[in-house]
Amino acid sequence: MNPVRHIACRADNEGIAVATTGKMALIRGRFLWNMSPLRPEMERFMQFRVLAAATALLSVMAMPAFAEGDPVKGAKVFKKCKACHVVEEEKNRVGPHLVGIIDRPVASVDGFKYSKAMIEFGADGKVWDVETLTIYLKKPKDLIKKTSMAFAGLKKDADIENVVVYLQDPSAAE
Numbered sequence: 001m002n003p004v005r006h007i008a009c010r011a012d013n014e015g016i017a018v019a020t021t022g023k024m025a026l027i028r029g030r031f032l033w034n035m036s037p038l039r040p041e042m043e044r045f046m047q048f049r050v051l052a053a054a055t056a057l058l059s060v061m062a063m064p065a066f067a068e069g070d071p072v073k074g075a076k077v078f079k080k081c082k083a084c085h086v087v088e089e090e091k092n093r094v095g096p097h098l099v100g101i102i103d104r105p106v107a108s109v110d111g112f113k114y115s116k117a118m119i120e121f122g123a124d125g126k127v128w129d130v131e132t133l134t135i136y137l138k139k140p141k142d143l144i145k146k147t148s149m150a151f152a153g154l155k156k157d158a159d160i161e162n163v164v165v166y167l168q169d170p171s172a173a174e
């Protein structure tokens with residue numbers, strides 16, 4: 001067998017990117033190709049397809065709302081919130097439950113007694129998007145001076161990133 005005459009090249013490349021821009025977008029790419037020097041026109045066609053897929057993936061990754069982070073590390077960070085918050089069921093403790101908190105309207109849990117400051121903050125229809133949540137968790141009282149959330153904040157940006165990713169999908173940490 002002469003390996004030069006017929007090169008069978010198989011590459012498997014699976015890319016998954018999850019991005020949030022209000023709604024979840026899931027992009028999954030799988031390329032599989034066979035290159036043979038005998039069929040150059042086929043080879044060109046495949047190169048084009050791989051390039052197109054890579055471009056699509058890159059443009060998703062470049063979205064500003066793309067949250068990177070590690071949900072397992074985020075679950076550990078969430079221990080700091082657990083004294084007051086539940087995320088796995090709609091149960092209020094000292095603080096409101098955090099089920100579906102990403103993009104949830106501010107101060108919107110029925111039956112939870114929010115501070116006046118939090119109600120005012122959400123009065124114009126604000127939601128807890130990744131950006132607002134990131135600012136809040138850094139130093140809650142910097143964003144909402146009179147919030148009743150007695151929590152100093154998370155100093156490390158990586159902790160915030162990770163806990164936000166965890167809150168987005170707590171099952172990802174299992």
Ligand code: HEC
Binds near residue numbers: 077083133147
């Ligand atoms: C000592 C208790 C306590 C801790 C610890 C705490 N929170 Fe809170 N949290 C509260 C309270 C109370 C509120 C309601 C604040 C208000 O009404 O001003 C709140 C509100 C919030 C809100 C707004 C919810 C809504 O429905 O608008 C978010 C988001 C939030 N907390 C996330 C977190 C995260 C994430 C952590 C951990 C990094 C954390 N909190 C730690 C008590 C706490």
